[in-house]
Amino acid sequence: MAEVEALSKTVKALFINREEEEAEAEKHICKVDTEAVPGGVPAASASLPLMDIPIIDFSLLTSPSSSIEELQKLLQALSSGGSFQAINHGIPTTLLDKVREVTHQFYELPSKNKLNYCREYGKPEGYRSDIVSEHQVPEWPDKPETFKEIMHEYAMRVEVMREVLFKAMAKSLKLNENCFLEMCGEKAMLVARFNHYPPCPRPDLILGFKPHSDGSVMSIVLQDKEVEGLQFLKDNQWYRVPINPQALLVNVGDQAQIMSNGIFKSPIHKVVTNSKRQRISVVVFCLPNSEKEIEPIDELVNETRPRLYKKLKDYANFYIQNYQQGKTPLEEAII
């Protein structure tokens, strides 16, 4: 029980609202001409190739006899596309479905209920991506009634997964298995973002999420079971991310790219909208304790691979500041 309590304090909810009636579509229109990459037009999504995302068996990462090959696969995945589909991750499919279900239920609530959880000015947690003020943000919404319980359970399971993942990342680089965990500190955080993309009448003009890389160390993405939308940029080409209902998609975030001195790659991704169907996703961002400084791990800095990034504290905040000024945070972190 103590563990549940401790974890719940590190897990905060972040709600992004993309309600149709509040969409103010004009503001979100993307100038497709300025997207200097082929395949940037969401309407053309169906013809884009599917990304061949490696599948990593999490149960093998912890078994000494079979882990070497799986660790090699993990290193290859994180240092090329920067993502993989995790299977046998220990989180029951029934729980994944419940997380999807309460996310849908939350977004089906009338606006007045959701506005109780509005994001406060300057704070990352809360409902709506627009900046609002005067609202107190509770840790988790009271409605739907099962929300807290399900998210507690999910957060605990993701925390176990985070530990296995961070240790495996270190082992894949032949480092002390605790080095990523230690750099994140004892009070490392998990931050959940619940994305909701309502049907959009002009998917050719309006993106669900503009191209970005994540400011996390690693991100664990629970995708919609039926509706595709996430796309990755690789070698100047957009690829669709296939749906795999039992798997969790794991992405490298900027902070793992910094810690690994550029070996792991934080992928650029975006989300396109769909004219007929709504879509949800739940992303858990693994973040360090905001008091901890992060930097390239010493053993990964040498003559052939000089130190690429500065030492930084509270990268999540550094990310937001730079993002809001239209800068690419990771580029600003380069020495």
Ligand SMILES: O=C(O)CCC(=O)C(=O)O
């Ligand atoms: O909706 C998705 O699949 C991904 C959303 C995303 O990239 C994010 O929340 O950072």
Ligand SMILES: [Fe+2]
């Ligand atoms: Fe993202």
